[in-house]
Amino acid sequence: MKILKFLMFNRFVRLYLNSDFYFLQWNKRIKSTILEMWYTLSIFFPFFIILIIPIFFIGNANQTNFVWTDFLLSIPFSLMMIILINKDIFGGQSPVHRLLGLQVVDAKTNEKATKVKCILRNITAPLWPIEAIFLLANPKRRLGDLIAGTSLIEVKPSDPELILTEIEDFKFDNQAKLTFMITVILIIIFVIFSHQRLKPW
Template sequence: MNETEYKGVLNKEVNKLAGINSRFHRIASMLLDHIIMTIVIVPPMIILMILKANRILEFGNGTFSVIFFFMMFIYLNKDFFNAKSPAKRILGYQVINRKTEKPASELKCFVRNLTIAVAWPLEVIVGLINPERRIGDFLANTKVVVSEKEKLKTIWTDLKSKTLKLNLIGIIIIGVIYFYGLSLLMPNMN
């Protein structure tokens, strides 16, 4: 085992299957991200729904919608730190700006992930056809490249050293508009 490979059944199996086909490796990254983000987001949502159903916690005037969209906001910003999502760190990928060939900004990463909420299955199909770029990458002018593999705990290191930039204001503004638009499509979430 070389030093960039990690122990664990999931990593071992993903790396073994990825060796079969390079396209699978990229799709594995997308699926692993989806699984990780689901594990992060779904349990708090289930707890909130149970608390609401049992009237332990009362939500009014769209509070539940705000909480739901906040959780989705976390999902859409999974590449926020160093343009690497949790799965991209494990499997060795990074989102880069096609124009500069440098790690994509937080805003570009957010824009590229906007399509996930409405076209996730289609994104997987496009990812099979073109492992470097999916639909969101065309919108944000980004692509995914092979990068150094990292352990998940590097997210905490990046979080500690992160200074919030003007991009965060743009992300919040776009996020509010985007989620407001989605809330109009799902009016019964209160």
């Protein structure tokens, strides 16, 4: 848990979370979306640096070892995808949501969204430019919310580090198993898609 705490809330990350971002004050939803992306990148960046180093020793994509460089490049981006699509499964609140006082709920019942709904709403996270357009047109629900049947409501802000307690108490129930399966499938699709995009002609 100490390692996880360091990765999620080290000095660099906390400096970022405590920034005011005045230029985003005009729209809380867009602010949340942008901060979520950058927060994920701030966690993901050390993995990218560590895993990108071997590529310089293996060679470039025009050589026969392209498959290995392609594989190494897909690892850090896959890790980022895992974080992005699972960020809300703990109580419907990611660290950024806790900081801003937001929570993902079922659009019909207004109850805390299930793990599966939370992960479904985030499958569109990589399409953030499209999500930004949706938020400008409909500030209450983005594209992912429409797909998952969720919405984001305002709640009392809390300490982002409280998510560590929920992670520690996490139980691998049926919802969690289904969430895990969806994550694996999405990552496989992502890796295959990335491989096709990076494949030399």
